[in-house]
Amino acid sequence: xxxxxxxxxxxICQRGxxxxxxxxxxxxxxxxxxxxxQPGQSLTLIATANQGSEATYxxxxxxxxxxxxxxxxxxxxxxxxxMSPEDSSIYLCSVAxxxxxxxxxxxxxxxxxx
Amino acid sequence: xxxxxQTQPGMFVQEKEAVTLDCTxxxxxxxxxxxxxxxxxxxxxxxxxxxGSYDEQNATEGRYxxxxxxxxxxxxxxxxxxxxxxxxxxxxxxxxxxxxxxYGKLTFGQGxxxxxxx
Numbered sequence: 643x644x645x646x647x648x649x650x651x652x653x654i655c656q657r658g659x660x661x662x663x664x665x666x667x668x669x670x671x672x673x674x675x676x677x678x679x680q681p682g683q684s685l686t687l688i689a690t691a692n693q694g695s696e697a698t699y700x701x702x703x704x705x706x707x708x709x710x711x712x713x714x715x716x717x718x719x720x721x722x723x724x725m726s727p728e729d730s731s732i733y734l735c736s737v738a739x740x741x742x743x744x745x746x747x748x749x750x751x752x753x754x755x756x
Numbered sequence: 757x758x759x760x761x762q763t764q765p766g767m768f769v770q771e772k773e774a775v776t777l778d779c780t781x782x783x784x785x786x787x788x789x790x791x792x793x794x795x796x797x798x799x800x801x802x803x804x805x806x807x808g809s810y811d812e813q814n815a816t817e818g819r820y821x822x823x824x825x826x827x828x829x830x831x832x833x834x835x836x837x838x839x840x841x842x843x844x845x846x847x848x849x850x851x852x853x854x855x856x857x858x859y860g861k862l863t864f865g866q867g868x869x870x871x872x873x874x
């Protein structure tokens with residue numbers, strides 16, 4: 643298994659500001675992903691964080707709004723930019739190793755935008 | 757495209773009884789994996805069990821078992837001897853395994869809220 647930490651665990655932010663969420667894994671992983679869970683909804687994939695290159699975004703998500711970095715095999719950040727109340731969600735980091743069927747999630751960052 | 761359907765928005769079960777949470781899926785892939793996660797009110801996603809599309813035996817992990825019926829494209833989660841701590845949201849998810857561009861991406865169902873009564 644992998645131990646994943648996320649910072650911050652929760653935050654309350656003002657409209658128009660930005661928040662950067664950190665995801666740290668205790669061991670090297672092949673793949674890192676960022677998911678969003680809006681209130682009362684299921685999880686939706688935002689993007690795949692690629693080490694040393696630009697993230698791969700899913701339909702409906704763009705780099706200007708959700709810039710992602712992944713400088714190495716154990717760390718990634720997601721920034722939620724120019725926030726609006728619609729961005730209020732739980733943001734979850736997920737990791738997987740290629741050829742390993744297990745896929746784990748961090749504890750999540752609960753974001754409220756006022 | 758992959759799709760996961762969980763038709764039970766909420767389920768109730770008596771403590772110590774068994775409960776089955778339904779999950780059906782749709783995919784044109786031959787190689788895929790099916791997952792179940794538990795999400796308590798704290799929001800964390802707890803991995804419960806995994807079934808590969810080529811696994812002949814149903815997966816089991818302690819009190820959790822996965823009833824995999826490939827021809828029916830169903831992957832139901834069975835929780836035996838329910839406990840009060842099992843009350844949570846449960847998500848079924850699927851992942852392509854073939855190594856294409858969508859490798860590793862999980863597609864989730866809408867979830868089932870399970871309430872265990874004492």
